[in-house]
Amino acid sequence: xxxxxxxxxxxxxxxxxxxxxxxxxxxxxxxxxxxxxxxxxxxxxxxxxxxxxxxxxxxxxxxxxxxxxxxxxxxxxxxxxxxxxxxxxxxxxxxxxxxxxxxxxxxxxxxxxxxxxxxxxxxxxxxxxxxxxxxxxxxxx
Numbered sequence: 553x554x555x556x557x558x559x560x561x562x563x564x565x566x567x568x569x570x571x572x573x574x575x576x577x578x579x580x581x582x583x584x585x586x587x588x589x590x591x592x593x594x595x596x597x598x599x600x601x602x603x604x605x606x607x608x609x610x611x612x613x614x615x616x617x618x619x620x621x622x623x624x625x626x627x628x629x630x631x632x633x634x635x636x637x638x639x640x641x642x643x644x645x646x647x648x649x650x651x652x653x654x655x656x657x658x659x660x661x662x663x664x665x666x667x668x669x670x671x672x673x674x675x676x677x678x679x680x681x682x683x684x685x686x687x688x689x690x691x692x693x
């Protein structure tokens with residue numbers, strides 16, 4: 553390979569890398585929609601437990617997650633370090649969700665401050681993961 557061919561190949565690789573990195577930003581949308589749905593779910597479970605609304609919101613949450621999973625499967629690329637970032641988001645959300653739900657039902661039933669703060673905290677891990685994805689897509693690694 554001649555020098556000019558090698559330089560052209562490197563330039564093409566750089567352009568392709570930049571294009572692929574920006575295509576991984578879809579995860580910010582995924583994590584934002586998931587976070588919003590999780591907030592609505594916890595607020596409903598906290599303020600309207602044992603009502604038909606809780607069942608409806610639970611089913612809608614499940615359908616939202618299913619839709620997000622199907623949509624994410626159609627994305628052409630995954631973000632850099634996707635498994636770690638997504639794992640952090642889901643484990644973090646699950647831990648916060650579990651603590652808020654279990655402690656809330658046991659010790660804070662009907663306490664608006666507990667459920668509102670807990671619902672907002674449950675959105676933090678997915679939103680941080682979305683931010684990390686966008687930040688990673690700007691990186692020059």
